[in-house]
Amino acid sequence: MIEQMELFPRASAKDVNAVKAMLKKYPTMRRRLEVLSRKQELTDDEKEIFDSYIATIENIEISIDSIVDDEIRQIMRYRFIENFPRKSAVIKWTTFTDRTLDRKIIEGIEEMADILKLYGKI
Template identity: 35%
Template sequence: MMVMDNLFPEATTIDVAKTKILLNQYKNKTIIVERLIPETPKQKLVLENDKHMIRTLEKAVNLILDPEIREIITYRYLEGNPRKAALVKYRNFTDRTFDRKVEEGIISVANMLRLWEEI
């Protein structure tokens, strides 16, 4: 019999790194999904997987409890803005504070992906 140590499993550092990669790929994947017309079964499968991951990331970001962090993650990753533009928009934060908030957001998304067994 398997016993869970924690009702909500926490993401590992590897999970967080994978999540950061997925978030960095999000904007490009959404453009590809919108524009690509699959011509082969393999392309169709890849497209469906990408669509699923896009929806999953959007749900996970929307579940970030802190509205400020959710807004930062949305602006930075889902809207595809570079770090420099995000720092300008959120200039009330120091670089370090901004980076901490981004890291908190990524960890929150990674925890949801771990809970949903997506990573």
């Protein structure tokens, strides 16, 4: 039996769920990072959290920027980086239905997971 090898590793369902969790936490991490960056001196715990948040935020942003499909990349940036609600995205992208928008977001999340898996970040 010949086993087909993948050129790039594919993300598992667990990896996709990890990306969903990262995206859900993104606005909170971003805000906490802004608050901590205004502080003169950080405690060891704060420094650890700061570094962790910077790494996670960077991974999210790099994986979104690496999405090949321009439309999906724009939707992902709008929804998750700029933090607009789903309803605003549905109104903005009137060229397709809300279900199509949801499918494009799922595609974006899956592609983000593939990218982060390729880069060894998940």
